[in-house]
Amino acid sequence: MTDAVIETPAQETGYRLLADLEAKIGKATEALLSYQQPDGHWVFELEADCTIPSEYVLLVHHLGETPDLELERKIGVYLRRIQGAHGGWPLFHDGDFDISASVKGYFALKMIGDDPDAPHMRRAREAILAHGGASQVNVFTRIQLALYGQIPWTAVPVMPVEIMLLPRWSPFTLWKISYWARTTIVPLLVLQTLKPRAKNPRGVTIDELFHENPQTVGPRARAPHQKRSWFFLFRGIDAVLRGIEPFMPRWPRKRAIEKAVAFCEERLNGEDGLGAIYPPMANVVMMYDVLGFPPDHPERAVARKAIDKLLVVKDDEAYCQPCVSPVWDTALTCHALLETGDDRAAARARKGLDWLMPLQVLDLKGDWAETKPDVRPGGWAFQYANAHYPDLDDTAVVAMALDRAYRKNPQARPDEAIDRAREWVVGLQSENGGFAAFDADNTYSYLNNIPFSDHGALLDPPTEDVAARVVSLLAQLGEMPETSEPLRRALAYLRETQLADGSWYGRWGMNYIYGTWSVLCALNAAGLEADDPAVAKAAEWLIAIQNPDGGWGEDGTSYKLEYQGYEPAPSTASQTAWALLGLMAAGRVDAPAVDRGVAWLGRTQNADGLWDEERFSATGFPRVFYLRYHGYRKFFPLWAMARYRNLKRANDPRVAFGM
Secondary structure (H helix, E strand, C coil), rough: CCEEEEEEEECCCCCCCCCHHHHHHHHHHHHHHHHCCCCCCCCCCCEECHHHCCCCCHHHCCCCCCCHHHHHHHHHHHHHHHCCCCCCECCCCCCCEEEEHHHHHHHHHHHHHHCCCCHHHHHHHHHHHHHHCHHHCHHHHHHHHCCCCCHHHCCCCCHHHHHHHHCCCCCCCCCHHCHHHHHHHHHHHHHHHHCCCCCCCCCCCCCCHCCHHHHHCCCCCCCCCHHHHEEEEEEEEHHHHHHHHHCCCCCHHHHHHHHHHHHHHHCCCHCCCCCHHHHHHHHHHHHHHHHHCCCCHHHHHHHHHHHCCCCEHHHHHCCCCEEECCCHHHHHHHHHHHHHHHHHHHHHHHHHHHHHHHHHHHHCCCHHHHCCCCCCCECCCCCCCCCCCEEEHHHHHHHHHHHHHHHCCCCCHHHHHHHHHHHHHCCCCCCCCCCCCCCCCCHHHHHCCCCCCCCCCCECCCCCHHHHHHHHHHHCCCCCCCCHHHHHHHHHHHEEEECCCCCCCCCCCCHHHHHHHHHHHHHHHHHCCCHHHHHHHHHHHHHHHCCCCCEECCCHHHHHHHCCCCCCCCHHHHHHHHHHHHHHCCCCCCCCCHHHHHHHHHHHCCCCCCCCCCCCCCCECCCCEEEEEEEHHHHHHHHHHHHHHHHHCCCCCCCCCCC
8 A cells, every 4th residue: 555645634745645654764763773872772861941950050069069160151051041931940841930940040040150130140030039039939949948048947848867767657658658759858858857058169149039038938838739638737747846856866866867878878779879860869969968978988979970970961051861761762762663664673673672681670679569579570660770660661661662572583582571571560550450650559648738748749659651551561462351350450440540531641741642642552452442432532532632733732731730621732743643653543543633643743854854842741740840851752753653654554453562
């Protein structure tokens, strides 16, 4: 069917034949192959908002290090470039003003040496003051300001280090919160207990961002997601802790600090850093500093070096990534290359999978074992190394790619690696049938009401997108709901979580387009037909939200608490690809909406074979922290175009693989 006509609007001339699509797939494939590292893996930039590079600048001055002036200059260029038209800084491209990000951005630029009376600084200051001033920032930003002496510690919720000594049955323990919160909080407990003062050799302050005397700033108000009754109960506990904290006995405090240090050192993770994410990596260096560890102390030195490995330094600007994503990037790239059907691309994908194989964690039970002690390890982490914290999403995607790559050569199939991956993810199924990213049954929702949790991201509950990925894996491995209890329970969870409009929530990608794509692929792999009510309703929802230009788009506003339904956003290459993959999984490859979406990808492909995508399409924490994966625009559109071609040629609505 190489001459089959693609029905597109009349204005889309020059894009009517699959032969034309073939050339575009070839160009995108070559571009993607060019990014492969010599050892076989792929890794692309992972960008967040202004907060991480701003915090990096402030960390250097907190520690009193001699700053790299050229690096600071480049970070300043980056921060000025991403400043919003509203004067402050948003959480995602073209997003609304965010008070916490804006205060950090302003503070970092002033620390770098920008004149407060410069036009961009004046606009930022005016915007911050117009939104209530720096006293309105969130808890994490308050901690940063308290470390610099800008506000008193009484403006920060009490988190005594004695939390390390609480028994496991306590209403609040480290094991009741998510991995990212756990690794961030442990060194932070030491900082909040010892209350160090940033060295700040330049003596920079930001008093001008407050309407009041900064030293009079009081506790933070209740966040919108927090229930009044729970919040004020915890606020009362906070007041009691604040009163008794100065009288805490020395011996338990010393023991708690030692336990916090031991926790960190067990998970220090070499040059990949504590938790392999920026906040705990920075906190542990500051912890070592306040405890008197000199800069050349081995643990402190390696922890500090890990942070610099997150820097992206270009000719004209620089920024700090929140973490790196080589396992995720490599696995998804391999799926896209395998979809092309090109023998050379498949060989290069297998080289990428060879790189992934040794990264499977088989010999260490991480923090997840606190709730599932009898499960054998077998997962992959997101980063180069993070053995205590593998995740189910990466593990499922890697295992599916390994299975897929060797379908034509089963003798070479790495059966043991795939079997161990399946065993581990199934072992972490939550009681409700769903799957979370890092833990099982991390559902202590009352904890998001403590004053410290104004971000509402303290937990790692099961989510639709991760559950869908596990369903896809199980179905791809040949399991059926009639004979597989884990699969049956997971499918029931997905049916229960479908929203009234037909969509599914996307926790780790933005947002309902991502969730709906993920679940439709899972349902297709599990054998649900196109006329199944859940499948049909989801497909109709995707068609209904297609943009007039033929693409799909969604931004971070869809995570707002009062969300009432999809709100239009400009089309992006990655989100268009998700929608197309979802519709094709729903048996709609011949739908006009799919033709228009593929045509949009064809029109917007650049001469280099790739796509532009400045808009953010991924999620760190809803309403708090968003991500821009620079790889998404490189492999997802290729994946969607290749699948479209394959299904058109086969004239078969069934998709062979779970993704």
